Amino acid sequence: MHLTDRINRIQISPTAAVIAAADKLKSSGVDVADFGPGEPDFPTPEHIKKAAIKAIEENKSKYTPTGGIMPLREAICAWHKRELGSGYEAKECVVSVGGKHSIFNVMSVLVQQGDEVIVPAPYWVSFPDIVKYAHGTPVFVETKPEDGFSVKAAAIEKAITPKTKLLILNSPSNPTGGVVPPDEFERILAVCKKHNVWLMGDECYSHFTYEPHKPYSIASAAGSKENVIIIGSVSKTFAMTGWRIGYTLGPEALIQALIKLQSQSTSNATSIAQYAALEAMRGSMDSVPQMLAEYAKRRKRIVEGLRAIPGVTCEWPGGAFYAFPNISAHLGEGKHAHAKTCTDLSKLLLEKARVALVPGEAFGAPGYLRLSYATSIERIDEGLRRLERFFSRAEAAV
Ligand SMILES: Cc1ncc(COP(=O)(O)O)c(C=O)c1O
Missing domain, CATH: 3.90.1150.10 (Aspartate Aminotransferase, domain 1)
Known part of the structure; x- marks a missing residue:
């Protein structure tokens, strides 16, 4: 074939x-x-399952707006602010069919032939392939076990070329569990800003950190908004892998492009799963x-x-x-x-x-x-x- x-x-x-x-x-x-x-x-916690059942019973089974129902976009921003100290509004948020979908779409709208994307290694299996599918070239930066597999700003700066478009930073990391400490993350942000490179933070494991680490988002750093993109998901935090709900936070123009892409591909994420995610964002996090x-x-x-x-x-x-x-x-x-x-x-x-x-x-x-x-x-x-x-x-x- x-x-x-x-x-x-x-x-x-x-x-x-x-x-x-x-x-x-x-x-x-x-x-x-x-x-x-x-x-x-x-x-999946009971209260989240109940919210989905209620959504089915109330016939919340129609198309929703492509970028997600407004209450969910607002609730994601409020949750992210409360939990991780960011400052996004609903227009800077799009609901997707999982974190992987969000990453795929961001690559599709930002990366093209000739662009390089920096990926710290060891990396999550899908990062290089998603970059390649978008016609980009993944550039790997090795992390070391003696550093807890945490990437350093100096190593990122060394890998940057005029072709570098974006850095993917997944902390905590799949597969290593490596966590980038806040001060290093901020140094990495400064490097990205200096070289006009997008910093994409994959926060899918944000709430599973062990002492002395704490949940952290680079979106809480001052002046982060222009070139930071946040990828999040309810999959791991709320044990909801099969529900397929993720989100992207970023500048409004980027979010508009992501919604345009979804409007011609997946359309909205499943309506019922969106109501379940709404309860995850608003309800108890026990x-x-x-x-x-x-x-x-x-x-x-x-x-x-x-x-x-x-x-x-x-x-x-x-x-x-x-x-x-x-x-x-x-x-x-x-x-x-x-x-x-x-x-x-x-x-x-x-x-x-x-x-x-x-x-x-x-x-x-x-x-x-x-x-x-x-x-x-x-x-x-x-x-x-x-x-x-x-x-x-x-x-x-x-
Ligand atoms: C590092 C990382 N990012 C993103 C994802 C995507 O998760 P989902 O598409 O279920 O939100 C995963 C899932 O394994 C992951 O390990």
């Missing part, structure tokens, strides 16, 4: 591929210790610290468990719900090697140990594995037992 160059430039999300392989095994009755999914294992407390316990268990495996190192993630161990000691041709690459290793782990996780290559980080700890302590313990057993086998399986 003759497909466009555009679609041939990108690949299917590698995380989706891992999840599909694990699901296939599970559906045939195999007990898989599943560290694959990047989504909360908690249900579920958020409860989830965070549970993630904190799991983080401790998984990081300590991984560190106890010989040849495995693992930083403490500052946020999100992923552990990102380095297992390069187990790769290669040597006597303790199990596989040549992390991709091979993750296939072997699924096949032999019945453990599902995502290889670092998917995130531009060979030598690493990503384990989501959005799963119960019991399953974490079971998965760790299987990993210990697997890695303690001396024979090479290359």
